[in-house]
Amino acid sequence: MMNSRMAKTSTVLSAFFIVGLATMERGATLRAQAPAAQSNASAPKTVWYFYRVKWGFEQEFESLFARNHLPVLREQIKLGRITSVKTFVPSYHGDGRADWTFAVQIVYKDVAAFVAPSNDEEIQKRLYPDRAKFLKEEQRRFEILDAHWDVPLNELDLK
DSSP states (O other): OOOHHHHHHHHHHHHHHHHHHHHHHTTOOOOOOOOOOOOOTTSOEEEEEEEEEOTTOHHHHHHHIIIIIHHHHHHHHHHTSEEEEEEEOOSSTTOTTOOOSEEEEEEESSHHHHHSOOOHHHHHHHHOSOHHHHHHHHHHHHHTEEEEEEEEOOOOOOO
16 A cells, blocks of 8 residues: 555656656657766866855854864875865855855865875874864854855866
C-alpha cells in the first residue's frame, strides 16, 4: 500500500516519463548538459568560496576570518599547497545577484593539492595554542552565516 508521499512521487515521475516520451515522439532528443572540461591536472586550480553573512554581522565575520582562518591559509602558502589567497566584498549592498557578502579566491598549486588533505588541524594547533578559544570563535564565524558554498572553477581556453 502506498502512502500519499509515494503516490505524489509516483505521479510526478510518471508525468516526467510521459513528457519525455512525447518529446522523443516529436523527433527531439533529450540531452544532459555536459560538465565543463577539466583543466590540466598540473595547472593551478582556482576555487571561489562564497559566504552570505547575516545582516549586521559583516564586520564581525571579516574580523573572525582575518584572525582565525586567513593565517591558516597563509601557512598553506608557505607549505606550497596554495599559491594565493584573495578576499572580496561587493562595492555596494545589492551588487549583482546580491547573494554573497564575502568571497575568497584560493589558487591551489594543482588539482592534487586541491583534493589532498589540508592538514588544517595541525596548522591550527600550532598557530592557536588556546584551542578552546579558537574553536569557539570558528563556531561563531559559522553561526553568523546564512549560507556558504564553494565553486571549483575550470578555466576555459577560448582562443
